[in-house]
Amino acid sequence: MTILATLLDLDFRSLVYLTCSLLVLGHVIPWLLDPHAIRAYPGPFLAKFTDLWLGRVAALGHRSEVVHEMHKKHGKFVRIAPNHLSIADPDALQVVYAHGNGSLKSNFYDAFVSIQRGLFNTRSRPAHARKRKIVSHIFSQKSVLEFEPHVRLYVSQLFKHWDRLCEGGLKGMSGDDGEGGWKGRNGRVWFDCLPWYNYLAFDIIGDLAFGFPFGMLQSCRDAAPVAVSHEEAIAGYGADDKLEVKYLPAVQVINDRGTYSASMGVLAPWMRPIAKKLPWFNKGSQAVKSLAGIAIAAVAQRLKTPSDRRDLLGKLQEGKDDEGKPMGKEELTAEALTELIAGSDTTSNSSCAITYYLAHNPHVQSKLQKELDEALSEEDDPVTTFQSTKSLPYLEAVINESLRLHATSGIGLPRLVPEGGLTVCGRTFPEGTCLSVPTYTIHRNKEVWGEDADEFRPERWFELDKNDIQKAFNPFSYGPRSCVGRNLASMELLIIVASIFRRYDFVLEQPEKHFDTVEGFLRKPVECIVGMRRRVV
Structure with a gap:
Protein backbone atom coordinates (compact mmCIF):
# COMPACT_ATOMS: atom_id res chain seq x y z
CA MET A 1 0.00 0.00 0.00
CA THR A 2 2.91 2.36 0.75
CA ILE A 3 4.40 1.91 -2.76
CA LEU A 4 0.96 2.32 -4.35
CA ALA A 5 0.27 5.44 -2.32
CA THR A 6 3.63 6.89 -3.31
CA LEU A 7 2.93 6.24 -6.99
CA LEU A 8 -0.49 7.88 -6.72
CA ASP A 9 1.11 10.97 -5.18
CA LEU A 10 3.48 11.43 -8.14
CA ASP A 11 2.64 14.08 -10.72
CA PHE A 12 2.43 13.09 -14.38
CA ARG A 13 5.95 14.21 -15.28
CA SER A 14 7.48 12.27 -12.40
CA LEU A 15 5.47 9.18 -13.35
CA VAL A 16 6.79 9.41 -16.93
CA TYR A 17 10.37 9.76 -15.65
CA LEU A 18 9.89 6.78 -13.35
CA THR A 19 8.42 4.62 -16.12
CA CYS A 20 11.24 5.49 -18.53
CA SER A 21 13.84 4.79 -15.85
CA LEU A 22 12.35 1.38 -15.11
CA LEU A 23 12.28 0.54 -18.82
CA VAL A 24 15.93 1.53 -19.22
CA LEU A 25 16.99 -0.40 -16.14
CA GLY A 26 14.95 -3.39 -17.29
CA HIS A 27 17.05 -3.51 -20.44
CA VAL A 28 20.44 -2.46 -19.04
CA ILE A 29 20.51 -4.73 -15.97
CA PRO A 30 20.15 -7.97 -18.01
CA TRP A 31 22.98 -6.74 -20.24
CA LEU A 32 25.18 -6.14 -17.17
CA LEU A 33 24.30 -9.48 -15.58
CA ASP A 34 24.78 -11.29 -18.90
CA PRO A 35 23.07 -14.55 -17.79
CA HIS A 36 23.72 -16.28 -21.14
CA ALA A 37 27.34 -15.13 -21.51
CA ILE A 38 26.81 -13.56 -24.94
CA ARG A 39 27.62 -9.90 -24.12
CA ALA A 40 30.98 -10.11 -25.89
CA TYR A 41 29.47 -11.11 -29.23
CA PRO A 42 29.15 -8.33 -31.84
CA GLY A 43 25.92 -7.07 -33.34
CA PRO A 44 23.76 -3.96 -33.70
CA PHE A 45 24.04 -1.70 -30.63
CA LEU A 46 20.30 -1.68 -29.83
CA ALA A 47 20.09 -5.47 -30.18
CA LYS A 48 22.31 -5.82 -27.09
CA PHE A 49 19.60 -4.29 -24.93
CA THR A 50 16.20 -4.78 -26.55
CA ASP A 51 14.15 -7.01 -28.86
CA LEU A 52 12.85 -3.90 -30.60
CA TRP A 53 15.75 -3.85 -33.09
CA LEU A 54 14.87 -7.30 -34.43
CA GLY A 55 11.15 -6.51 -34.18
CA ARG A 56 11.57 -3.47 -36.42
CA VAL A 57 13.75 -5.39 -38.90
CA ALA A 58 11.16 -8.17 -39.10
CA ALA A 59 8.30 -5.69 -39.56
CA LEU A 60 10.06 -3.98 -42.46
CA GLY A 61 10.08 -7.27 -44.37
CA HIS A 62 13.77 -7.93 -45.02
CA ARG A 63 15.05 -9.71 -41.93
CA SER A 64 17.12 -12.34 -43.76
CA GLU A 65 18.94 -9.76 -45.86
CA VAL A 66 19.67 -7.49 -42.88
CA VAL A 67 20.97 -10.34 -40.72
CA HIS A 68 23.07 -11.50 -43.69
CA GLU A 69 24.69 -8.06 -43.89
CA MET A 70 25.38 -8.21 -40.15
CA HIS A 71 27.22 -11.51 -40.64
CA LYS A 72 29.22 -10.07 -43.53
CA LYS A 73 30.24 -7.25 -41.21
CA HIS A 74 30.80 -9.11 -37.93
CA GLY A 75 31.52 -12.71 -38.94
CA LYS A 76 30.13 -16.09 -37.90
CA PHE A 77 28.50 -15.04 -34.59
CA VAL A 78 26.09 -12.08 -34.41
CA ARG A 79 23.93 -11.03 -31.50
CA ILE A 80 20.55 -9.99 -32.93
CA ALA A 81 18.59 -9.68 -29.64
CA PRO A 82 19.45 -9.60 -25.90
CA ASN A 83 19.13 -13.41 -25.77
CA HIS A 84 19.50 -14.45 -29.39
CA LEU A 85 22.70 -15.36 -31.17
CA SER A 86 22.73 -16.00 -34.91
CA ILE A 87 25.41 -18.49 -36.04
CA ALA A 88 26.23 -18.46 -39.75
CA ASP A 89 28.07 -21.75 -40.11
CA PRO A 90 26.81 -24.90 -41.89
CA ASP A 91 28.29 -27.05 -39.12
CA ALA A 92 25.96 -25.34 -36.65
CA LEU A 93 22.92 -26.77 -38.47
CA GLN A 94 23.89 -30.28 -37.43
CA VAL A 95 24.10 -29.24 -33.77
CA VAL A 96 21.43 -26.60 -33.12
CA TYR A 97 18.67 -28.56 -34.90
CA ALA A 98 19.99 -32.10 -34.37
CA HIS A 99 17.99 -35.15 -33.34
CA GLY A 100 18.35 -35.88 -29.64
CA ASN A 101 20.10 -32.68 -28.55
CA GLY A 102 17.15 -31.68 -26.35
CA SER A 103 16.75 -28.14 -27.72
CA LEU A 104 13.27 -26.62 -27.76
CA LYS A 105 11.50 -24.08 -29.91
CA SER A 106 11.57 -20.60 -28.38
CA ASN A 107 8.57 -18.42 -27.48
CA PHE A 108 8.83 -17.01 -31.03
CA TYR A 109 6.38 -19.77 -32.03
CA ASP A 110 3.72 -18.62 -29.55
CA ALA A 111 2.90 -15.82 -31.98
CA PHE A 112 1.80 -18.39 -34.59
CA VAL A 113 -0.86 -20.07 -32.43
CA SER A 114 -4.47 -19.28 -33.35
CA ILE A 115 -6.92 -22.19 -33.05
CA GLN A 116 -4.62 -24.29 -30.84
CA ARG A 117 -1.03 -25.48 -31.02
CA GLY A 118 -0.29 -27.62 -34.05
CA LEU A 119 2.65 -29.62 -35.31
CA PHE A 120 4.47 -26.45 -36.41
CA ASN A 121 4.08 -24.26 -33.34
CA THR A 122 3.92 -26.67 -30.41
CA ARG A 123 6.94 -26.24 -28.14
CA SER A 124 6.44 -29.41 -26.11
CA ARG A 125 8.62 -32.33 -27.22
CA PRO A 126 6.07 -34.99 -26.14
CA ALA A 127 3.23 -33.10 -27.85
CA HIS A 128 5.30 -32.74 -31.01
CA ALA A 129 6.25 -36.44 -31.00
CA ARG A 130 2.56 -37.40 -30.66
CA LYS A 131 1.45 -35.10 -33.49
CA ARG A 132 4.34 -36.10 -35.74
CA LYS A 133 3.45 -39.77 -35.30
CA ILE A 134 -0.09 -39.09 -36.49
CA VAL A 135 0.88 -36.80 -39.35
CA SER A 136 4.17 -38.15 -40.74
CA HIS A 137 2.75 -41.25 -42.47
CA ILE A 138 0.39 -39.01 -44.45
CA PHE A 139 3.39 -37.43 -46.16
CA SER A 140 5.40 -40.58 -46.84
CA GLN A 141 6.50 -40.97 -50.46
CA LYS A 142 3.98 -43.78 -51.01
CA SER A 143 1.11 -41.75 -49.57
CA VAL A 144 2.05 -38.60 -51.47
CA LEU A 145 1.89 -40.42 -54.81
CA GLU A 146 -1.86 -40.87 -54.26
CA PHE A 147 -2.18 -37.09 -54.58
CA GLU A 148 -0.40 -36.84 -57.94
CA PRO A 149 -3.56 -36.93 -60.13
CA HIS A 150 -4.95 -33.93 -58.26
CA VAL A 151 -1.76 -31.93 -58.75
CA ARG A 152 -1.76 -32.72 -62.46
CA LEU A 153 -5.46 -31.80 -62.77
CA TYR A 154 -4.89 -28.22 -61.62
CA VAL A 155 -1.75 -27.74 -63.71
CA SER A 156 -3.92 -28.76 -66.68
CA GLN A 157 -6.50 -26.13 -65.66
CA LEU A 158 -3.75 -23.50 -65.52
CA PHE A 159 -2.69 -24.45 -69.04
CA LYS A 160 -6.19 -23.77 -70.40
CA HIS A 161 -5.93 -20.20 -69.14
CA TRP A 162 -2.35 -19.67 -70.25
CA ASP A 163 -2.94 -21.13 -73.72
CA ARG A 164 -5.79 -18.66 -74.18
CA LEU A 165 -3.55 -15.80 -73.03
CA CYS A 166 -0.86 -16.88 -75.48
CA GLU A 167 -3.39 -16.84 -78.32
CA GLY A 168 -4.45 -13.37 -77.27
CA GLY A 169 -0.83 -12.30 -77.06
CA LEU A 170 -0.17 -13.39 -80.66
CA LYS A 171 -3.09 -11.21 -81.76
CA GLY A 172 -1.87 -8.21 -79.72
CA MET A 173 -4.93 -8.35 -77.47
CA SER A 174 -5.13 -7.46 -73.76
CA GLY A 175 -7.36 -8.44 -70.84
CA ASP A 176 -7.79 -8.40 -67.08
CA ASP A 177 -7.73 -12.11 -66.18
CA GLY A 178 -5.80 -12.42 -62.94
CA GLU A 179 -4.51 -9.55 -60.82
CA GLY A 180 -2.79 -6.87 -62.89
CA GLY A 181 -4.19 -8.02 -66.24
CA TRP A 182 -2.25 -9.02 -69.36
CA LYS A 183 -1.30 -7.58 -72.72
CA GLY A 184 -0.03 -8.95 -76.02
CA ARG A 185 3.15 -7.57 -77.54
CA ASN A 186 5.88 -8.90 -79.83
CA GLY A 187 4.28 -12.32 -80.11
CA ARG A 188 4.16 -12.83 -76.34
CA VAL A 189 1.65 -12.28 -73.57
CA TRP A 190 3.02 -10.07 -70.80
CA PHE A 191 1.65 -10.51 -67.28
CA ASP A 192 2.51 -11.01 -63.62
CA CYS A 193 2.83 -14.76 -63.14
CA LEU A 194 2.79 -14.62 -59.31
CA PRO A 195 -1.03 -14.39 -58.88
CA TRP A 196 -1.47 -17.37 -61.19
CA TYR A 197 0.96 -19.46 -59.15
CA ASN A 198 -1.03 -18.44 -56.07
CA TYR A 199 -4.28 -19.62 -57.67
CA LEU A 200 -2.66 -22.91 -58.68
CA ALA A 201 -1.13 -23.61 -55.27
CA PHE A 202 -4.27 -22.72 -53.32
CA ASP A 203 -6.51 -24.87 -55.50
CA ILE A 204 -4.13 -27.82 -55.19
CA ILE A 205 -3.86 -27.62 -51.39
CA GLY A 206 -7.59 -26.95 -51.07
CA ASP A 207 -8.34 -30.13 -52.98
CA LEU A 208 -5.68 -32.20 -51.18
CA ALA A 209 -6.43 -30.93 -47.69
CA PHE A 210 -10.19 -30.38 -47.73
CA GLY A 211 -11.52 -32.37 -50.68
CA PHE A 212 -12.43 -29.36 -52.85
CA PRO A 213 -10.50 -26.47 -54.46
CA PHE A 214 -10.99 -22.83 -53.53
CA GLY A 215 -11.94 -22.16 -57.16
CA MET A 216 -9.27 -19.52 -57.71
CA LEU A 217 -8.19 -20.88 -61.09
CA GLN A 218 -11.80 -21.00 -62.25
CA SER A 219 -12.59 -17.45 -61.16
CA CYS A 220 -9.07 -16.00 -61.73
CA ARG A 221 -9.51 -14.32 -58.37
CA ASP A 222 -7.93 -14.51 -54.92
CA ALA A 223 -10.91 -15.35 -52.73
CA ALA A 224 -11.65 -17.98 -50.09
CA PRO A 225 -14.63 -18.52 -47.76
CA VAL A 226 -14.06 -17.57 -44.11
CA ALA A 227 -16.30 -18.73 -41.28
CA VAL A 228 -18.01 -15.73 -39.70
CA SER A 229 -18.43 -17.55 -36.38
CA HIS A 230 -15.44 -19.71 -35.49
CA GLU A 231 -17.15 -21.17 -32.44
CA GLU A 232 -20.26 -22.17 -34.38
CA ALA A 233 -18.23 -23.80 -37.16
CA ILE A 234 -15.98 -25.78 -34.79
CA ALA A 235 -18.94 -26.87 -32.65
CA GLY A 236 -20.64 -28.19 -35.78
CA TYR A 237 -23.89 -27.47 -37.56
CA GLY A 238 -26.66 -29.65 -38.84
CA ALA A 239 -27.01 -31.13 -42.30
CA ASP A 240 -29.79 -28.67 -43.10
CA ASP A 241 -27.91 -25.67 -41.75
CA LYS A 242 -25.79 -23.40 -43.90
CA LEU A 243 -22.53 -22.13 -42.45
CA GLU A 244 -22.34 -18.35 -42.61
CA VAL A 245 -19.21 -17.30 -44.50
CA LYS A 246 -17.68 -14.23 -46.07
CA TYR A 247 -15.06 -14.12 -48.82
CA LEU A 248 -11.61 -12.65 -48.28
CA PRO A 249 -8.38 -12.54 -50.32
CA ALA A 250 -6.61 -15.60 -48.89
CA VAL A 251 -3.17 -14.80 -50.32
CA GLN A 252 -3.17 -11.34 -48.78
CA VAL A 253 -4.44 -12.76 -45.48
CA ILE A 254 -1.55 -15.25 -45.36
CA ASN A 255 0.95 -12.48 -46.17
CA ASP A 256 -0.41 -10.19 -43.45
CA ARG A 257 -0.51 -13.03 -40.93
CA GLY A 258 3.09 -14.06 -41.68
CA THR A 259 4.44 -10.54 -41.27
CA TYR A 260 2.47 -10.02 -38.07
CA SER A 261 3.48 -13.29 -36.42
CA ALA A 262 7.14 -13.03 -37.46
CA SER A 263 7.32 -9.49 -36.04
CA MET A 264 5.34 -10.24 -32.88
CA GLY A 265 7.29 -13.43 -32.25
CA VAL A 266 10.64 -11.72 -31.80
CA LEU A 267 9.31 -9.39 -29.12
CA ALA A 268 9.54 -10.31 -25.46
CA PRO A 269 6.26 -11.79 -24.15
CA TRP A 270 5.65 -8.76 -21.91
CA MET A 271 5.88 -6.45 -24.96
CA ARG A 272 3.29 -8.28 -27.03
CA PRO A 273 0.09 -7.06 -25.29
CA ILE A 274 1.36 -3.50 -25.76
CA ALA A 275 2.33 -4.03 -29.41
CA LYS A 276 -1.10 -5.52 -30.21
CA LYS A 277 -2.69 -2.15 -29.42
CA LEU A 278 -0.70 -0.43 -32.19
CA PRO A 279 -2.63 0.11 -35.48
CA TRP A 280 -0.07 -1.83 -37.59
CA PHE A 281 -0.40 -4.91 -35.39
CA ASN A 282 -4.20 -4.64 -35.34
CA LYS A 283 -4.26 -5.44 -39.06
CA GLY A 284 -2.09 -8.50 -38.51
CA SER A 285 -4.15 -9.66 -35.57
CA GLN A 286 -7.25 -9.62 -37.77
CA ALA A 287 -5.36 -11.62 -40.43
CA VAL A 288 -4.64 -14.33 -37.85
CA LYS A 289 -8.38 -14.65 -37.15
CA SER A 290 -9.28 -14.57 -40.84
CA LEU A 291 -6.77 -17.27 -41.75
CA ALA A 292 -8.06 -19.48 -38.97
CA GLY A 293 -11.55 -18.82 -40.30
CA ILE A 294 -10.58 -20.12 -43.75
CA ALA A 295 -9.41 -23.44 -42.28
CA ILE A 296 -12.40 -23.65 -39.94
CA ALA A 297 -14.87 -23.09 -42.80
CA ALA A 298 -13.14 -25.64 -45.04
CA VAL A 299 -12.94 -28.32 -42.34
CA ALA A 300 -16.55 -27.74 -41.30
CA GLN A 301 -17.72 -28.09 -44.90
CA ARG A 302 -15.63 -31.21 -45.45
CA LEU A 303 -16.89 -32.91 -42.26
CA LYS A 304 -20.48 -32.02 -43.09
CA THR A 305 -20.27 -34.10 -46.27
CA PRO A 306 -18.36 -37.29 -45.34
CA SER A 307 -16.45 -38.93 -48.16
CA ASP A 308 -14.23 -41.93 -48.71
CA ARG A 309 -11.94 -39.71 -50.76
CA ARG A 310 -8.24 -40.10 -49.88
CA ASP A 311 -7.37 -36.51 -49.03
CA LEU A 312 -5.19 -35.13 -46.25
CA LEU A 313 -8.07 -34.41 -43.91
CA GLY A 314 -9.44 -37.90 -44.31
CA LYS A 315 -6.04 -39.37 -43.51
CA LEU A 316 -5.69 -37.08 -40.49
CA GLN A 317 -9.02 -38.37 -39.22
CA GLU A 318 -7.75 -41.94 -39.50
CA GLY A 319 -4.51 -41.22 -37.65
CA LYS A 320 -4.10 -42.29 -34.01
CA ASP A 321 -1.49 -41.70 -31.34
CA ASP A 322 0.24 -44.36 -29.19
CA GLU A 323 -2.85 -44.62 -27.00
CA GLY A 324 -5.07 -45.23 -30.01
CA LYS A 325 -6.68 -41.79 -29.74
CA PRO A 326 -7.54 -39.79 -32.89
CA MET A 327 -7.36 -36.02 -33.17
CA GLY A 328 -10.29 -34.01 -31.86
CA LYS A 329 -12.10 -31.61 -34.19
CA GLU A 330 -10.27 -28.51 -32.94
CA GLU A 331 -6.89 -30.23 -33.18
CA LEU A 332 -7.82 -31.52 -36.64
CA THR A 333 -8.66 -27.99 -37.72
CA ALA A 334 -5.37 -26.62 -36.35
CA GLU A 335 -3.39 -29.20 -38.34
CA ALA A 336 -5.45 -28.45 -41.45
CA LEU A 337 -4.55 -24.77 -41.02
CA THR A 338 -0.86 -25.71 -40.88
CA GLU A 339 -1.22 -27.72 -44.10
CA LEU A 340 -3.04 -24.83 -45.78
CA ILE A 341 -0.23 -22.39 -45.00
CA ALA A 342 2.65 -24.78 -45.64
CA GLY A 343 1.16 -26.15 -48.86
CA SER A 344 0.10 -22.92 -50.55
CA ASP A 345 2.48 -20.00 -50.06
CA THR A 346 5.61 -22.15 -50.24
CA THR A 347 4.67 -23.78 -53.56
CA SER A 348 3.57 -20.54 -55.22
CA ASN A 349 6.63 -18.60 -53.99
CA SER A 350 9.04 -21.29 -55.16
CA SER A 351 7.34 -21.69 -58.56
CA CYS A 352 7.49 -17.94 -59.12
CA ALA A 353 11.15 -17.74 -58.07
CA ILE A 354 12.10 -20.61 -60.41
CA THR A 355 10.29 -18.86 -63.27
CA TYR A 356 12.18 -15.65 -62.55
CA TYR A 357 15.60 -17.30 -62.45
CA LEU A 358 14.99 -19.25 -65.67
CA ALA A 359 13.59 -16.22 -67.49
CA HIS A 360 16.57 -14.19 -66.25
CA ASN A 361 19.01 -16.86 -67.50
CA PRO A 362 17.84 -17.88 -71.02
CA HIS A 363 20.76 -20.27 -71.51
CA VAL A 364 19.71 -22.23 -68.40
CA GLN A 365 16.10 -22.26 -69.55
CA SER A 366 17.16 -23.63 -72.96
CA LYS A 367 19.32 -26.30 -71.35
CA LEU A 368 16.45 -27.40 -69.12
CA GLN A 369 14.02 -27.47 -72.05
CA LYS A 370 16.45 -29.61 -74.05
CA GLU A 371 16.54 -32.16 -71.21
CA LEU A 372 12.74 -32.13 -70.96
CA ASP A 373 12.25 -32.51 -74.70
CA GLU A 374 14.60 -35.48 -74.89
CA ALA A 375 13.31 -37.26 -71.79
CA LEU A 376 9.60 -36.67 -72.40
CA SER A 377 9.40 -36.93 -76.17
CA GLU A 378 7.10 -39.97 -75.99
CA GLU A 379 4.57 -38.30 -73.67
CA ASP A 380 1.47 -36.79 -75.25
CA ASP A 381 -0.02 -35.35 -72.07
CA PRO A 382 1.26 -31.78 -71.59
CA VAL A 383 1.28 -32.30 -67.81
CA THR A 384 4.21 -34.50 -66.88
CA THR A 385 4.16 -37.29 -64.33
CA PHE A 386 6.29 -37.57 -61.21
CA GLN A 387 7.69 -40.87 -62.44
CA SER A 388 8.99 -39.30 -65.66
CA THR A 389 10.58 -36.29 -63.97
CA LYS A 390 11.97 -37.58 -60.67
CA SER A 391 15.29 -38.70 -62.20
CA LEU A 392 16.05 -35.74 -64.48
CA PRO A 393 19.36 -34.35 -63.16
CA TYR A 394 19.28 -30.85 -64.62
CA LEU A 395 15.65 -30.30 -63.59
CA GLU A 396 16.60 -31.25 -60.05
CA ALA A 397 19.63 -28.95 -60.16
CA VAL A 398 17.49 -26.03 -61.38
CA ILE A 399 14.95 -26.51 -58.59
CA ASN A 400 17.65 -26.93 -55.91
CA GLU A 401 19.58 -23.88 -57.10
CA SER A 402 16.38 -21.81 -57.01
CA LEU A 403 15.56 -23.04 -53.50
CA ARG A 404 19.11 -22.19 -52.46
CA LEU A 405 18.80 -18.56 -53.56
CA HIS A 406 15.13 -18.28 -52.66
CA ALA A 407 14.51 -20.59 -49.73
CA THR A 408 10.94 -19.81 -48.73
CA SER A 409 12.07 -19.68 -45.09
CA GLY A 410 15.31 -17.73 -44.94
CA ILE A 411 15.36 -16.67 -41.30
CA GLY A 412 17.19 -18.55 -38.57
CA LEU A 413 14.57 -20.63 -36.74
CA PRO A 414 15.17 -20.03 -33.00
CA ARG A 415 16.01 -22.85 -30.58
CA LEU A 416 16.64 -22.78 -26.83
CA VAL A 417 19.75 -24.49 -25.49
CA PRO A 418 18.71 -27.48 -23.33
CA GLU A 419 19.75 -28.37 -19.80
CA GLY A 420 23.48 -29.03 -19.62
CA GLY A 421 24.36 -26.49 -22.31
CA LEU A 422 25.32 -26.91 -25.96
CA THR A 423 28.66 -26.59 -27.75
CA VAL A 424 28.38 -25.09 -31.24
CA CYS A 425 31.36 -24.34 -33.48
CA GLY A 426 33.73 -24.54 -30.51
CA ARG A 427 31.67 -22.25 -28.24
CA THR A 428 29.62 -23.52 -25.29
CA PHE A 429 26.32 -21.86 -24.43
CA PRO A 430 24.36 -22.25 -21.18
CA GLU A 431 20.80 -23.51 -20.83
CA GLY A 432 18.14 -21.11 -22.09
CA THR A 433 20.32 -19.30 -24.64
CA CYS A 434 18.47 -18.71 -27.91
CA LEU A 435 20.43 -19.81 -30.99
CA SER A 436 19.57 -19.85 -34.68
CA VAL A 437 21.28 -20.62 -37.98
CA PRO A 438 20.16 -18.29 -40.82
CA THR A 439 19.30 -20.29 -43.93
CA TYR A 440 19.61 -17.24 -46.21
CA THR A 441 23.23 -16.75 -45.15
CA ILE A 442 24.16 -20.44 -45.10
CA HIS A 443 22.91 -20.71 -48.68
CA ARG A 444 25.37 -17.97 -49.67
CA ASN A 445 28.41 -19.33 -47.84
CA LYS A 446 31.27 -18.94 -50.33
CA GLU A 447 33.39 -21.60 -48.65
CA VAL A 448 30.71 -24.14 -49.61
CA TRP A 449 29.10 -22.73 -52.75
CA GLY A 450 32.07 -20.94 -54.32
CA GLU A 451 32.95 -17.30 -54.98
CA ASP A 452 29.91 -16.98 -57.25
CA ALA A 453 27.54 -18.06 -54.46
CA ASP A 454 25.25 -15.07 -55.13
CA GLU A 455 24.70 -16.13 -58.74
CA PHE A 456 22.14 -18.55 -60.16
CA ARG A 457 24.17 -21.42 -61.64
CA PRO A 458 22.64 -24.92 -61.50
CA GLU A 459 25.89 -26.47 -62.78
CA ARG A 460 27.42 -26.09 -59.32
CA TRP A 461 25.27 -29.05 -58.20
CA PHE A 462 27.37 -31.30 -60.43
CA GLU A 463 30.71 -29.74 -59.51
CA LEU A 464 30.75 -29.46 -55.72
CA ASP A 465 31.20 -32.19 -53.12
CA LYS A 466 27.78 -33.68 -52.39
CA ASN A 467 28.49 -34.08 -48.68
CA ASP A 468 29.41 -30.40 -48.33
CA ILE A 469 26.33 -29.37 -50.27
CA GLN A 470 23.93 -31.46 -48.21
CA LYS A 471 25.33 -30.02 -44.98
CA ALA A 472 24.69 -26.48 -46.17
CA PHE A 473 21.41 -26.94 -48.05
CA ASN A 474 18.50 -26.25 -45.75
CA PRO A 475 15.27 -25.39 -47.65
CA PHE A 476 13.11 -27.67 -45.48
CA SER A 477 14.95 -27.16 -42.17
CA TYR A 478 16.81 -29.95 -40.38
CA GLY A 479 16.28 -32.45 -37.60
CA PRO A 480 13.11 -33.64 -35.85
CA ARG A 481 11.29 -30.35 -36.53
CA SER A 482 12.02 -30.30 -40.26
CA CYS A 483 9.22 -29.87 -42.80
CA VAL A 484 7.02 -32.96 -42.72
CA GLY A 485 5.59 -32.15 -46.16
CA ARG A 486 8.84 -32.06 -48.13
CA ASN A 487 7.88 -35.11 -50.23
CA LEU A 488 4.67 -33.43 -51.33
CA ALA A 489 6.48 -30.14 -52.03
CA SER A 490 9.14 -31.91 -54.11
CA MET A 491 6.55 -33.79 -56.15
CA GLU A 492 4.56 -30.63 -56.83
CA ILE A 500 5.36 -25.42 -67.59
CA PHE A 501 8.82 -25.12 -69.14
CA ARG A 502 8.19 -27.96 -71.54
CA ARG A 503 5.15 -26.05 -72.83
CA TYR A 504 6.10 -22.36 -72.55
CA ASP A 505 9.05 -20.05 -73.01
CA PHE A 506 9.60 -17.03 -70.75
CA VAL A 507 11.53 -13.76 -70.82
CA LEU A 508 11.53 -10.93 -68.28
CA GLU A 509 9.95 -7.59 -69.06
CA GLN A 510 12.79 -5.82 -67.20
CA PRO A 511 15.83 -8.15 -67.02
CA GLU A 512 17.88 -5.51 -65.24
CA LYS A 513 15.35 -5.16 -62.42
CA HIS A 514 16.16 -6.79 -59.07
CA PHE A 515 13.91 -9.66 -57.97
CA ASP A 516 12.05 -7.90 -55.18
CA THR A 517 10.85 -9.90 -52.21
CA VAL A 518 9.14 -9.17 -48.92
CA GLU A 519 9.52 -11.36 -45.86
CA GLY A 520 7.15 -12.21 -43.08
CA PHE A 521 7.81 -15.70 -41.82
CA LEU A 522 8.37 -16.70 -45.47
CA ARG A 523 10.14 -14.82 -48.26
CA LYS A 524 7.66 -13.95 -50.99
CA PRO A 525 8.20 -12.36 -54.42
CA VAL A 526 6.50 -9.00 -54.84
CA GLU A 527 5.81 -9.59 -58.55
CA CYS A 528 7.30 -11.25 -61.60
CA ILE A 529 6.37 -9.66 -64.94
CA VAL A 530 7.16 -12.07 -67.77
CA GLY A 531 6.61 -12.39 -71.50
CA MET A 532 5.29 -15.89 -72.27
CA ARG A 533 4.70 -17.77 -75.52
CA ARG A 534 3.90 -21.35 -76.47
CA ARG A 535 6.95 -23.36 -77.50
CA VAL A 536 7.16 -25.13 -80.83
CA VAL A 537 8.89 -28.47 -80.31
Missing part, protein backbone atom coordinates in the same frame (compact mmCIF):
# COMPACT_ATOMS: atom_id res chain seq x y z
CA LEU A 493 7.60 -28.65 -57.95
CA LEU A 494 8.87 -31.40 -60.26
CA ILE A 495 5.48 -31.68 -62.00
CA ILE A 496 4.80 -27.92 -62.13
CA VAL A 497 8.24 -26.82 -63.35
CA ALA A 498 8.71 -29.63 -65.87
CA SER A 499 5.21 -29.20 -67.32
